[in-house]
Amino acid sequence: MSVEVPISVILSTLDTPRPGNLQYILKTLYSNSSLITQLSKSELSHLISRVNNLIQSKDEYKRWYGLHLVQVLAFNPVILTTGGAAILVSLIKLVNDRSYDNVLLFQNACLAISQIVKNIRGKPSLTREVLTPNLSNIIAALIDNFERDVATVLQVATDLLLRNTTTFKPFINKFEVKLTALLNNANFATFDDKLQAAVCKAYAYLNLTKSSNQASSAAATNSNVQALPDDQWRLRIFQIVEELKEVVQLYENLIDLSADANINKQLLSLGKLENSKKIFGKLSVDVNDSSTILQISQRVGVLTRLLAAFLTSATPFALRAPLGLAIKVATLLISISTSYIPVKREFGRESGLGKVIQLDVAHSQAHGVVLLRALVETYKFNVLSSSHLIFSSLEVIIPVTKSGKVFKIDDARCLNLESELLQVIGAVSELLQLNGHISDFEVIYKLIDASLLLLKKRTPLDELIDKQQQSAAPQGQGQGQGKKNKNKRNKDATPMSDILSHSALFELSPSKSTVKTVSSFFAIVIRKLNKINISYRIKLIKYIVSVSLKQYLACGKISHMNVKLLEDLVLYPNDFENFNNLAIVKNLLPNNQVLSLLTNPRFPVLDSKVKQRLESQYADLEEEEEQQEDEDEELAETAVEQLPHTSNTTLAEEIDRRTTSTTASNSANTPMVEVFKSNSELKKIQEQQSLTFAKEEPSTASKRQFQDSEMVEDSIPVAAANKKAKLEQQTAPTTATADQSDDEGSDFEMPVIDIDSDDEE
Amino acid sequence: MEEIVFYNPESQGEEKSNALNLGYATPIHTQTNVNGFRQASTYPNGAVITGTKQGDRVFVACKGKALIHVYTWGKEAPEQKIPVPEQLTCLTLVHNKEENVSDVDLGQDFIFEENEEFTKLPKFKIPYLLIGGGISGKLYTWELSSGLLLSVKEAHYQAPTVLKTTADNSYLVSAGKDARILVWKISDLVAFDSTEEKIIKPAHVISDHSLEITDMFINNNIAQDSKLYTVSKDSTIRVYSLFNFQLLSTFIVSGIVESIVVDSADRAIFIGLQNGNIRQIDLYEANKASNILEAKGGAGRILTLAEDHELKSTITYHAPHPVKRLALSLDGSLIISGDEKGRVVVSDIVSKQVVKELKEVTGSVANIQVLSSYQTAEDSVVEKNNRAMLPLKRVIASGELKEQEVIFQKGMDQDQELFNLDDYLQRVSSEALHFEGLSSVQSNAFGNVATxxxxxxxxxxxxxxxxxxxxxxxxxxxxxxxxxxxxxxxxxxx
CATH class of the missing domain: 1.10.287 (Helix Hairpins)
Structure with a gap:
């Protein structure tokens, strides 16, 4: 249903724009492109000038109105060819205009420009006529007004930088200055993630072409080596690693890095660059002002983000990426852990300072994990070679306590490090997805424990209640004192009474994202690791089943995620599993296609080959029943349809034809192709004595099959009983019930006859 | 949509003029362009192709030379000739996956996730590994993007004949003239280990065959259902489960088996025999008496195939020349076969009739691969400066992480193809509130820094x-x- 607004009406409303009609006009202009394509020349120029007037008007509302019109009209090629240039010029003017403060106007002006540029890009003569003359003005305007709305400008400018790199070249230095200022901003770490990532990405793209003196000189030193387009890019990566190394070396002053000789060696082996250009200024860390210490991990965070941007951004051409080096940096960051490397003695005594240092180191570790995860997600199998290294380094990050000889995860610290642990879990899931053959399950076990902990309801009161109980304990010893204490405490605790009596009300459930990450991890573990310890397998089953049941009872349905997990539990059994959870899962998931197929296996539909054979068999049995004759005719029809084959038809047609004919013949065939027969059918067959029931005399049944087919069996294995279907171990119980019901059918007949005969007597 | 058959010859004897040894890539359904690849003579299974788009490559292990020829799709002459430590008799590729955990996993409560993002495949795209079997019986594993030789393993006592990987990239299976089949964990073959000489052992050794193994097939199921089909000169076809390495069934044929291909849904096996026949073995068949569909084999059964005198399931086109290679089309209805004389034909499986004869090669057919292709407008744009691959190293990697430097390109996000008008209108109306004085839309953090x-x-x-x-x-x-x-x-x- 098209609601077409005639062009005369549109033009008149553009004179006096009102909020009520904008939506209609936008919709009309977008969906009825014929409206514009059929315009006369004068009407077209009229429309374009109206839009231009709106953009240039002094009224903010009119401007905004015009900007939205442009964003929709940009999709129309007729508008672009006739009025594109004029509109672009006025848009640039608007971006440069500093007389208004409204961010909405600025944002929409930028977006309108980018919309026009996107639609022009790739069309050769349009680009030549409209885009090229204006492009440098656009870039200049965007960079000059960078601070007005960083997020929008970055988005548009990065796109231009990536796709119109040569035109951007003269502005690269200017842009770099702005970006470096942002990166050096003391609050950079507190920007939202998207913006941080956008800044880092834009910074990386700056190095796509820029061939500074440094790069060319570096290339020149490698005599006879041709300068490659990615020299600058690579050089910058090494510079970032160098800077990162220097920042990490600051930790030498705070923690006892010398305790781990390996880390020192690794740090030094990261390499050294001569007179490398620094992106960041110097950090000033003062141990007396403990908050300055946190700057270290913030700097590490920015640097790892930058490194990740360089290594994982989409690029127009292939680049040499020092993947091994990056993995090394990430694992090194992760391996600096205060669980194994003590804080320096002089700071350790002041517990406050020691805690801050520990916290800072933990943050740096987390940044390492984020980098690692980004690498695994991008490079996938290329990371496989070092996966054992990564696994062992990730193990370090999980907080453990030692009780006796066994390491157990440290619950309190795990909860503190939730977001970091989720990163670890994500990274491990990605790695397992690549390779399920791992020899050391220790990391997985620890992570399962930690995940289950994260999934539990949390109460902030555990410590509180412990404290109460502790103070309550000595009561029995000194009565008088105890009473006094009790009175006093009760007074304090009155406002707390809710907490003590209704502590369940204060419990918090884990967040949705936590549940999702952990569930993905569980799914991967179930699918890929069929050799994990059975006790951990049981932990997983217990969690999944109980959560699903709880969800079902509370909401009446089980979430898609849990359904998947339940299915996986059945489809991927553990090697050591001597129980079967099929029944539980089947009960929880009624009407489930996967489980239904598993418990009632069907053989794949055959090609027309079988149809032919069935046809010939029907010919033999023709005299039997009229109904069957009808089916026979259907089959013959489909089979005839099947045969002709011409080589000239295209594949698509071919597939089309085949699928339709197969489905058609399927419906006719279904009763024949079924694996299990209904009781009546079986009985009929028994009457005909053409086949003994398989379960009763398996050996004869299978022998008979082979006499019938062209096969001759050399040996009949003892265990081979029922040939009707290849049954997996899990399906056994269900098959048994199916057989039982068949048996019941035949058993039932016998008593009836007996009773009848008794009565007659 | 089109299907393209890639095939190349194994030149016989001591022909000096190798330039004539053309390999071909031909569409099955149309008569259009045939791509040729010069000097593409290999041992059987000695060539692999990554695809049929711009930037795809063909790797050919030259027969008689310790060289790998690399062709880019569309070019006739090899673009790179990479020297390798010794002559390679067979090759296989391990592809890098595109999916992440979030893609394959538990989505939202809705079945089709709306926000699923697809990034385009980058123009520069090379597989993860190239694994080659040397004529001395060694296995060489190269990481293609870095050129590193990750491992060399003395595997077979004689030259390997065929290498295959499982669909989930977890196992490599190698078979050789020494009648042995070795199953390797790929993660073992590629692991860096700088500390000591790494000892790689096969995950499993199968030595059931008594003569040279001529061909193998691995189906594309999940790890639990992965099956390995092997054929040998000892006239047997053996089917193994790759999950627990059990022999599921053995088929005994009269005559030497040269090649095998299996229906993608595991419904039928097709074997190429030395007497020039192609035999179809159905894995499910309706019992003549009861009309119930039944599976053949399994549980270690040994089945002897009766002679097919009526030629109901035999294609005889190639007789008496041995059928060297087989492949199936996408829908499993056409079989492409190549013989020792160099003939390659497409036959219809149901009618057993030859549908099309493809261009003959000189010498015996060494490889046949069928690729589905979908040509878009972008594919016609020829990329001029396609980056060359790094040469493959001839010395084993030291295991030092810094050594790993990969050539890599990440694909760009797919351009937004359709403008979501409704979302856009929502934005418009929320912005409109600002002008009606109903909301105080404030500038972002950086909005008004400069007064x-x-x-x-x-x-x-x-x-x-x-x-x-x-x-x-x-x-x-x-x-x-x-x-x-x-x-x-x-x-x-x-």
Missing amino acids: SGDNAAMVKVLQEKNDKVTKAYADLRSMYEELYKEHTKLLEKK
Whole structure:
């Protein structure tokens, strides 16, 4: 249903724009492109000038109105060819205009420009006529007004930088200055993630072409080596690693890095660059002002983000990426852990300072994990070679306590490090997805424990209640004192009474994202690791089943995620599993296609080959029943349809034809192709004595099959009983019930006859 | 949509003019362009192709030379000739996956996730590994993007004949003239280990065959259902489960088996015999008496195939030349076969009739691969500066992480193809609130960092004024206080 607004009406409303009609006009202009394509020349120029007037008007509302019109009209090629240039010029003017403060106007002006540029890009003569003359003005305007709305400008400018790199070249230095200022901003770490990532990405793209003196000189030193387009890019990566190394070396002053000789060696082996250009200024860390210490991990965070941007951004051409080096940096960051490397003695005594240092180191570790995860997600199998290294380094990050000889995860610290642990879990899931053959399950076990902990309801009161109980304990010893204490405490605790009596009300459930990450991890573990310890397998089953049941009872349905997990539990059994959870899962998931197929296996539909054979068999049995004759005719029809084959038809047609004919013949065939027969059918067959029931005399049944087919069996294995279907171990119980019901059918007949005969007597 | 058959020859004897040894890539359904690849003579299974788009490559292990020829799709001459430590008899590729955990996993509560993002495949795309079997029986594993030789393993006592990987990239299966089949974990073959000489053992060894293994097939199921089909000169076809390495069934044929291909849904096996026949073995068949569909084999059964005198399941086109390679089309209805004489034909499986004869090669057919292709407008744009692959190293990697430097390109996000008008209109109406005075849309954090010059001047003026007034007030106050003190003094004196 098209609601077409005639062009005369549109033009008149553009004179006096009102909020009520904008939506209609936008919709009309977008969906009825014929409206514009059929315009006369004068009407077209009229429309374009109206839009231009709106953009240039002094009224903010009119401007905004015009900007939205442009964003929709940009999709129309007729508008672009006739009025594109004029509109672009006025848009640039608007971006440069500093007389208004409204961010909405600025944002929409930028977006309108980018919309026009996107639609022009790739069309050769349009680009030549409209885009090229204006492009440098656009870039200049965007960079000059960078601070007005960083997020929008970055988005548009990065796109231009990536796709119109040569035109951007003269502005690269200017842009770099702005970006470096942002990166050096003391609050950079507190920007939202998207913006941080956008800044880092834009910074990386700056190095796509820029061939500074440094790069060319570096290339020149490698005599006879041709300068490659990615020299600058690579050089910058090494510079970032160098800077990162220097920042990490600051930790030498705070923690006892010398305790781990390996880390020192690794740090030094990261390499050294001569007179490398620094992106960041110097950090000033003062141990007396403990908050300055946190700057270290913030700097590490920015640097790892930058490194990740360089290594994982989409690029127009292939680049040499020092993947091994990056993995090394990430694992090194992760391996600096205060669980194994003590804080320096002089700071350790002041517990406050020691805690801050520990916290800072933990943050740096987390940044390492984020980098690692980004690498695994991008490079996938290329990371496989070092996966054992990564696994062992990730193990370090999980907080453990030692009780006796066994390491157990440290619950309190795990909860503190939730977001970091989720990163670890994500990274491990990605790695397992690549390779399920791992020899050391220790990391997985620890992570399962930690995940289950994260999934539990949390109460902030555990410590509180412990404290109460502790103070309550000595009561029995000194009565008088105890009473006094009790009175006093009760007074304090009155406002707390809710907490003590209704502590369940204060419990918090884990967040949705936590549940999702952990569930993905569980799914991967179930699918890929069929050799994990059975006790951990049981932990997983217990969690999944109980959560699903709880969800079902509370909401009446089980979430898609849990359904998947339940299915996986059945489809991927553990090697050591001597129980079967099929029944539980089947009960929880009624009407489930996967489980239904598993418990009632069907053989794949055959090609027309079988149809032919069935046809010939029907010919033999023709005299039997009229109904069957009808089916026979259907089959013959489909089979005839099947045969002709011409080589000239295209594949698509071919597939089309085949699928339709197969489905058609399927419906006719279904009763024949079924694996299990209904009781009546079986009985009929028994009457005909053409086949003994398989379960009763398996050996004869299978022998008979082979006499019938062209096969001759050399040996009949003892265990081979029922040939009707290849049954997996899990399906056994269900098959048994199916057989039982068949048996019941035949058993039932016998008593009836007996009773009848008794009565007659 | 089109299907393209890639095939290449194994030149016989001591032909010096290798230039004639053309390999071909031909579409099955149309008569259009045939791509040729010069000097593409290999041992059987010695060539692999990655695809049929711009930037795809063909790797050919030259017969008689320790070289790998690399062709880019569309070019006739090899673009790169990479020297390798010894002559390679067979090759296989391990592809890098595109999916992430979030893609394959538990989505939202809705079945089709709306926000699923697809990034385009990059133009520069090479598989993860190239694994080659040397003529001495060694296995070489190269990481293609870095050129590193990750491992060399003495695997077979004679030359390997075929290498295959499982669909989930977890196992490599190698078979050789020594009648052995070895199953390797790929993660073992590629692991860096700088500490000591790494010892790689096969995950499993199968030595059931008594003569040279000529061909193998692995189906594309999940790990639990992965099956390995092997054929050998000892006239047997063996089917193994790759999950627990059990022999599921053995088929005994009369005659030497040269090649095998299996229906993608595991419904039928097709074997190429030395007597030139292609035999179809159905894995499910309706029982003639009961009409119930039944599976053949399994549980270690040994089945002897009866002679097919009526030629109901035999294609005889190639007789008497041995059928060297087989492949199936996408829908499993056409079989492509190549023989020792160099003939390659497409036959219809149901009617057993030859549908099309493809261009003959000189010598015996060494490889046949069928690729589905979908040509888009972008594919016609020829990329001029396609980056060359790094040469493959001939020395084993040291295991030092820094050595791994990969050539890599990440694909760009797919351009937004359709403008979501409704979302856009939502944005428009929420912005419109601002102009109606119903919302105070404020600038973002960085919106108004730079205050305009006029404002700053104004502030300065006001500041000065304020300072003046404050000072005047302070003066006044101190005067008043002094006066008050005087006054109290006077009062006290009174």
